[in-house]
Amino acid sequence: MKHRFNDAPRYTRLLVWLLLLIAAIGWAPLAAAAPxxxxxxxxxxxxxxxxxxxxxxxxxxxxxxxxxxxxxxxxxxxxxxxxxxxxxxxxxxxxxxxxxxxxxxxxxxxxxxxxxxxxxxxxxxxxxxxxxxxxxxxxxxxxxxxxxxxxxxxxxxxxxxxxxxxxxxxxxxxxxxxxxxxxxxxxxxxxxxxxxxxxxxxxxxxxxxxxxxxxxxxxxxAPSCSLTTGSQNIAVTLPAVPTASLSTAGNVTGRTAFNIAVTGCPTSAKSITTYFYSGATIDTASGNLRNSSGTAANVEVQLLNGAGGSAAALSAINLAGAQAQSQNSSQYNISGGAATMNYYAQYIASGAAATAGTVNTNVTFTIAYP
The missing domain is CATH 2.60.40.1090 (Fimbrial-type adhesion domain)
Known part of the structure; x- marks a missing residue:
């Protein structure tokens, strides 16, 4: 029994050393990360x-x-x-x-x-x-x-x-x-x-x-001429007219002005022309616009060049034929990168006397410059 009591302090000292070693390991500083x-x-x-x-x-x-x-x-x-x-x-x-x-x-x-x-x-x-x-x-x-x-x-x-x-x-x-x-x-x-x-x-x-x-x-x-907002989809409203004014083939009435305006043209562009495309609404015999969706009979819409272009004022534009538009649509000068091309639309009696009703038609156009 005496021998066991003498060994106790030695075990205690070993336990203390072990705890100190563990604590020292826990306190060791970590290496700082490099900048x-x-x-x-x-x-x-x-x-x-x-x-x-x-x-x-x-x-x-x-x-x-x-x-x-x-x-x-x-x-x-x-x-x-x-x-x-x-x-x-x-x-x-x-x-x-x-x-x-x-x-x-x-x-x-x-x-x-x-x-x-x-x-x-x-x-x-x-x-x-x-x-x-x-x-x-x-x-x-x-x-x-x-x-x-x-x-x-x-x-x-x-x-x-x-x-x-x-x-x-x-x-x-x-x-x-x-x-x-x-x-x-x-x-x-x-x-x-x-x-x-x-x-x-x-x-x-x-x-x-x-x-x-x-x-x-x-x-x-390269810049290109741009249509003004009002020229991108143009609605031309012709006035109501009596059928008597269109009683004979070739009679015209209701002439209404409209224009196509462009801006932003390059300085190299000096002139511009409107090209009206041939299509289902074109009467290939007369070169006018058919009354494609209206109810009036024997009436078409004729387009004319306005003042300021190279063609004679109020000259009719023949829309028939693939190249007809380049031969009949007037050329206009460009100034300061802009131009306004003047045109007219009017009723024209086709064949017999026109009958009462509505007139609706359309045409597609583009612009071109050298």
């Missing part, structure tokens, strides 16, 4: 990637605008680090001759003569300056969108490292710098992005984020 910043490329978004070249806009006019947002995420910053700095630049896309290094913004060439793209940014304005620490990587052309700093302790807790995000919003404006020809702007990486921790022996060298602000491919098309 790092990441980002993804962003493509500027335009309402359309096909743009019609305006015909009469002045130098400096805006053709289109696109926007994008870049997010830069930095992690693992400790109390020994200065802020992680986001850098934009060094390998900028080709700058336009109109670019101002001091901003506001950076003006890039598009590869299309007469067209440049100005990129501006918020909350820090983009510039293409170079030669000092606040420019792009290693003091090359660019600027600093922002930085993420170590936050440290708050009232409730302390953290060994800090994570944070910098966001930058971009607006790209396509600007006319001279005459523009149809063509295509290729997809272009405008601005590459980097990061560093300035003054740090390990992280003080600029590191590529592998992310860029991207201008998408954009097609530039």
């Amino acid at each position: 790092n910043c990441t980002a993804s490329s962003a493509t500027l978004s335009f309402a359309s990637t096909t743009i019609s070249i305006p015909s009469n806009t002045s130098i400096g006019s805006t053709l289109a605008t696109g926007t994008a947002t870049m997010n830069f995420n930095c992690t693992g910053l400790s109390s020994t680090d200065t802020p992680a700095t986001i850098q934009a630049g060094q390998y900028l896309a080709t700058l336009d001759t109109t670019n101002n290094p001091g901003g506001p913004g950076i003006t890039f060439a598009t590869g299309v003569p007469g067209l440049a793209v100005l990129v501006t940014a918020t909350p820090v304005q983009a510039t293409s300056q170079s030669g000092n620490v606040n420019d792009g990587p290693t003091s090359t052309a660019g600027y600093v969108p922002g930085s993420v700093a170590y936050v440290g302790c708050t009232r409730r807790h302390c953290t060994a490292t800090t994570s944070g995000t910098v966001s930058a919003s971009y607006t790209a404006t396509l600007i006319k710098t001279g005459p523009i020809a149809p063509g295509a702007i290729p997809q272009t990486n405008l601005i590459p992005f980097w990061w560093d921790i300035r003054g740090d022996g390990t992280y003080g060298t600029s590191k590529s984020l592998g992310a860029s602000l991207i201008l998408p491919a954009i097609s530039l098309t």
Whole structure:
């Protein structure tokens, strides 16, 4: 019995050592994560990637605008680090001759003569300056969108490292710098992005984020004359007339004026013609419009050229035949990218005397210019 009592203290000491060892393992500090910043490329978004070249806009006019947002995420910053700095630049896309290094913004060439793209940014304005620490990587052309700093302790807790995000919003404006020809702007990486921790022996060298602000491919098309809203579907209402005014074949009455107007024509277009298409509503014998859905008999609608065109005023338009419209519809001059083509519609008795009823018909037209 005496021997067992003497061994008890030795077992107690072993248990204490084991608990201390377990506690020491539990208290061992974890290794801090290395600082790092990441980002993804962003493509500027335009309402359309096909743009019609305006015909009469002045130098400096805006053709289109696109926007994008870049997010830069930095992690693992400790109390020994200065802020992680986001850098934009060094390998900028080709700058336009109109670019101002001091901003506001950076003006890039598009590869299309007469067209440049100005990129501006918020909350820090983009510039293409170079030669000092606040420019792009290693003091090359660019600027600093922002930085993420170590936050440290708050009232409730302390953290060994800090994570944070910098966001930058971009607006790209396509600007006319001279005459523009149809063509295509290729997809272009405008601005590459980097990061560093300035003054740090390990992280003080600029590191590529592998992310860029991207201008998408954009097609530039030649402008075309556009019908005004009121000319896209024209309703010509002829007046009610007595049947006596159409008692003999060839009698005409109810002459009503209408016009077809266009805008936005290219400067190269000097004249324009309306083409009326032959179709089921055309009387191939008379060249007039049949009363296709009305109830009156022996009556058609005749179209005439109005004043201001190349044909004699009030000359009848023969709508019959595939090429008749080009021979009979008047040609009009374009001035300032716009033109108004004047026409008339009137009742004409066909065959015997017209009978009472309604007159409804239609014709399809298009416009053409050299």
